[in-house]
Amino acid sequence: MQRNMIKWRRSVLQSPRRLALPVMTHPGIEKLGATVKQAVCDGDLHFRAIQVLAETWPTAASTMIMDLSVEAEAFGATAHLTDHDIPAVKDNIVRSAESIEKLAVPPLTAGRLPQFLKAARQAAEAIKDRPVMAGCVGPFSLAGRLYDMTEIMMDVIEEPEKIHALLEKCTAFLINYVKAFRDAGVSGIFMAEPAAGVLSPKLCDQFSSAYVKRIVEATQTDTFVIILHNCGNTGVQNKSMVSTGAWGFHLGNRNDIAKSLPDFPADALVMGNIDPAGTMKMGSPEQVTSEVSALLAKTAGAKNFVLSTGCDTPPLVPWKNVEAFFGALDAFNKTRG
Numbered sequence: 001m002q003r004n005m006i007k008w009r010r011s012v013l014q015s016p017r018r019l020a021l022p023v024m025t026h027p028g029i030e031k032l033g034a035t036v037k038q039a040v041c042d043g044d045l046h047f048r049a050i051q052v053l054a055e056t057w058p059t060a061a062s063t064m065i066m067d068l069s070v071e072a073e074a075f076g077a078t079a080h081l082t083d084h085d086i087p088a089v090k091d092n093i094v095r096s097a098e099s100i101e102k103l104a105v106p107p108l109t110a111g112r113l114p115q116f117l118k119a120a121r122q123a124a125e126a127i128k129d130r131p132v133m134a135g136c137v138g139p140f141s142l143a144g145r146l147y148d149m150t151e152i153m154m155d156v157i158e159e160p161e162k163i164h165a166l167l168e169k170c171t172a173f174l175i176n177y178v179k180a181f182r183d184a185g186v187s188g189i190f191m192a193e194p195a196a197g198v199l200s201p202k203l204c205d206q207f208s209s210a211y212v213k214r215i216v217e218a219t220q221t222d223t224f225v226i227i228l229h230n231c232g233n234t235g236v237q238n239k240s241m242v243s244t245g246a247w248g249f250h251l252g253n254r255n256d257i258a259k260s261l262p263d264f265p266a267d268a269l270v271m272g273n274i275d276p277a278g279t280m281k282m283g284s285p286e287q288v289t290s291e292v293s294a295l296l297a298k299t300a301g302a303k304n305f306v307l308s309t310g311c312d313t314p315p316l317v318p319w320k321n322v323e324a325f326f327g328a329l330d331a332f333n334k335t336r337g
Helices: 005-014 026-031 043-056 070-075 097-102 113-126 139-147 149-158 160-184 194-198 201-219 238-242 257-263 276-281 285-298 319-334
Strands: 132-137 188-192 225-230 248-251 269-274 305-309
Touching (some): 026 043, 043 113, 070 113, 070 139, 113 160, 132 160, 139 149, 139 160, 160 188, 201 238, 238 248, 238 257, 257 269, 276 319, 285 305
Parallel strands (some): 132 188, 188 225, 248 269
């Protein structure tokens, strides 16, 4: 039986303690002695990495890997996989109107999609004390990986009809994929739409938020929710993000989250935004403690704020920095009684 996420959100909003929901799977992979390449190709290993973190840290929910290559790979793009780096798409596969017209929406058996769905299914079955959140790419970010990000930024102006045609196929696929995660039993999904962060608010409305809204309307229920992630949004796209109807919002470290909070509904969870690379990976435990403590102090009055990283925690984050993250959270909560 799936969790009622309306009740879960209410429990978060009413909690006297600040909760944390970092997007974090890679430390679990490394704790198992495995590599990124192994985990993104093996649903069983991916699940075990999620599970070991759930057993170790008091996260508000468990999250899956934010691999933004798996969907493009299913369409036919080549994904570059290595042991210690986040997977990346190597080449574009469409450019002309003709190639977009011929592009087939892939089945959910394509590429590594079945392994991600397997990990989601196993995590949903095994982790009962908190929601499990899967992950997927957003429609504009997927289109950019299929088309080429530099070229798509020009053609949203010069040939918008072509980009809309591509976005139609990306959206149709993502609706199917997100529904499959819902059927796997997880409680929701982090939809990563970082490429939208380089668009103007007006273009973001047209080429990202309008399509995200369609996915939200087709998939979101009381037991399955979408949290929209846009790490490129410095604050100017807050209202565009809200227009999607997503249940929650995840902001990157370029966003002054304390200033942005009033732009979001008071009953929508807003998550962020400790720098995952500069602080969590490259910083010292003391720096992590300082920055987490400062962020918690700045957002102390916002009941809908949930402490998180600004994006997926990358590979090779020191375990001591994860300890410092949760240690600072615990110290802050002790001051709140």
